[in-house]
Amino acid sequence: MRVDVTGLTVRYGDVTAVDDMSFSLESDKIYGLLGRNGSGKTSLMSVLAGYRKPSGGTVLVGGEPVFENRRATAGISLVRHVADAADKSDKISEALTYAAWWRDSWDARYADELLELFKLSRDEKIGALSLGQRSAFGVTIGLASRAPLTMLDESHLGMDTPTRYKFYDALLQDFMRNPRTFILSTHLIEELAALLEEVVIIDGGKLVLHEETDSLRSRGIEVTGVADDVDGFVAGLTVLSEKTLGRTKSAMVYGSLDDEQLAAARRAGLELGPIALQDLFVHLTEPVGETR
Amino acid sequence: MRIMTSLSRTLLPFLVLVWAGALVVVLALTFVVSVWKGVSISGWNIAAAQISRWVLFWVGVYLISNFLSIAVAHGRTRREFLWQAAAFALLISVVLAAVTRFGFLVESLVYRGMDWSTGDAGGGILEYSLVYAVWSAVGAFMAASFIRFSSAALVTIPIGVVLIVPAGSLVSGANSLPFLGSLPGFTHGQAMLLTLGTVVVALGLAWAVAREMPIRTKAG
Numbered sequence: 001m002r003v004d005v006t007g008l009t010v011r012y013g014d015v016t017a018v019d020d021m022s023f024s025l026e027s028d029k030i031y032g033l034l035g036r037n038g039s040g041k042t043s044l045m046s047v048l049a050g051y052r053k054p055s056g057g058t059v060l061v062g063g064e065p066v067f068e069n070r071r072a073t074a075g076i077s078l079v080r081h082v083a084d085a086a087d088k089s090d091k092i093s094e095a096l097t098y099a100a101w102w103r104d105s106w107d108a109r110y111a112d113e114l115l116e117l118f119k120l121s122r123d124e125k126i127g128a129l130s131l132g133q134r135s136a137f138g139v140t141i142g143l144a145s146r147a148p149l150t151m152l153d154e155s156h157l158g159m160d161t162p163t164r165y166k167f168y169d170a171l172l173q174d175f176m177r178n179p180r181t182f183i184l185s186t187h188l189i190e191e192l193a194a195l196l197e198e199v200v201i202i203d204g205g206k207l208v209l210h211e212e213t214d215s216l217r218s219r220g221i222e223v224t225g226v227a228d229d230v231d232g233f234v235a236g237l238t239v240l241s242e243k244t245l246g247r248t249k250s251a252m253v254y255g256s257l258d259d260e261q262l263a264a265a266r267r268a269g270l271e272l273g274p275i276a277l278q279d280l281f282v283h284l285t286e287p288v289g290e291t292r
Numbered sequence: 293m294r295i296m297t298s299l300s301r302t303l304l305p306f307l308v309l310v311w312a313g314a315l316v317v318v319l320a321l322t323f324v325v326s327v328w329k330g331v332s333i334s335g336w337n338i339a340a341a342q343i344s345r346w347v348l349f350w351v352g353v354y355l356i357s358n359f360l361s362i363a364v365a366h367g368r369t370r371r372e373f374l375w376q377a378a379a380f381a382l383l384i385s386v387v388l389a390a391v392t393r394f395g396f397l398v399e400s401l402v403y404r405g406m407d408w409s410t411g412d413a414g415g416g417i418l419e420y421s422l423v424y425a426v427w428s429a430v431g432a433f434m435a436a437s438f439i440r441f442s443s444a445a446l447v448t449i450p451i452g453v454v455l456i457v458p459a460g461s462l463v464s465g466a467n468s469l470p471f472l473g474s475l476p477g478f479t480h481g482q483a484m485l486l487t488l489g490t491v492v493v494a495l496g497l498a499w500a501v502a503r504e505m506p507i508r509t510k511a512g
Contacts, residue, residue: 042509046506046507050364050369051364052506052507053504053506053508068369068370068371068503069369070367070369070372073364073367073368074367074369075367076367077367078365080509084361084364084507085356085362085364085365085366086362087362097297097298098362098366099366100364101294101295101298102294102295102298102363102366102367102368103299103367104364104367104509106366141365145366145367147367167337169305170318196512256359
């Protein structure tokens with residue numbers, strides 16, 4: 001489901017959480033929404049889901065305005081937190097019953113598969129679940145909604161590593177079987193990077209960039225080799241981060257290299273590879289004056 | 293009507309059971325009291341006229357604070373939730389008024405058998421329906437106000453009090469709270485019409501406030 005955001009502004013009293021933001025997302029892709037804490041991610045997703053009326057600008061999902069428009073909201077699922085779709089005093093089975101009653105596209109069989117995958121019992125009360133189990137239940141609500149626009153706002157962060165990997169596999173399999181638009185907000189950028197087709201980075205309520213993941217990675221290069229050689233090669237370049245192990249060093253460099261630099265790297269025996277998305281993200285959202 | 297149906301399936305049996313349980317407890321307490329003194333008032337009247345109104349107030353609060361966010365999270369609009377929740381509140385008011393009336397009937401049979409007096413007790417199904425409807429609507433209005441406007445919604449408390457005052461004159465024993473006086477100069481019919489008006493106003497206020505109510509992240 002296509003998303004068009006134009007001049008979107010969200011204010012809370014004197015605080016502007018989203019400031020005149022515009023972008024468009026095509027249908028049936030997995031998008032990463034990246035931003036530091038307080039950058040406006042949750043406010044943006046809340047408006048996209050009709051949880052909140054925008055202070056200004058327009059949001060169209062599938063060509064329809066979202067707020068209080070059933071034609072749009074019926075196809076949208078946002079999981080910020082499991083508590084949105086259930087009360088803590090409810091059992092999992094009761095919360096799933098609400099979903100089946102109120103979500104036309106709800107896939108009860110798939111929900112059962114996910115409960116089994118995440119080892120959740122239908123008889124457990126949501127308030128008694130651990131943080132990781134609540135995250136898994138939230139992800140279950142999002143995936144089994146089968147909503148053409150499904151947004152998961154850091155909803156997998158409470159899971160342990162093996163469970164997160166199960167979630168990534170489930171997400172990818174579901175996307176292959178039922179292509180739809182996913183927007184995933186996360187701080188675990190490198191873990192999710194392989195799933196993301198495009199990345200939207202916001203900071204301070206403003207859009208920093210919207211780009212294909214591969215294209216974004218080409219904005220920088222990882223240079224690895226003998227420490228002295230690496231130091232010599234990156235002198236004068238914008239270095240985002242460095243790691244040293246014994247005599248070996250790797251440096252994340254922002255910007256592309258010209259033919260002469262590439263040749264110099266080969267002569268020095270340096271390895272060149274794609275940059276870590278997380279380092280690019282940190283660089284692009286670094287406050288002015290704190291650049292390395 | 294899927295929302296109204298599901299609310300009815302979730303809350304209606306629970307509340308009817310609460311009413312039935314309350315009746316059993318009230319009758320048991322009455323027998324306990326009768327050991328020490330003669331019974332000259334209706335125990336069920338105290339529960340029906342005082343406690344039950346607050347339960348209906350809680351129903352209004354619960355609909356907005358709990359079910360509205362669940363409905364929106366599952367892709368429903370506030371508009372479709374609110375009108376079906378209003379219909380549910382009216383339905384549950386009538387059903388519980390009927391159960392309340394049935395409680396008076398059971399109690400009167402027990403009292404007759406024990407040769408006790410209920411005193412000035414009771415009220416019709418219509419009267420109790422209006423009382424319950426306005427209390428649940430006021431609960432919904434105030435819950436929506438506090439969620440949307442936070443502490444600024446304190447100003448809605450006097451509005452809520454004004455809205456529930458006329459209903460207090462419809463059933464016996466309901467105006468014994470210190471701040472709820474009777475309505476001098478109104479006939480029963482006029483008080484019924486006035487209460488009907490407050491139901492409409494309270495529902496309208498709840499609708500107006502909740503239509504643009506944000507769904508905030510709940511604490512984990």
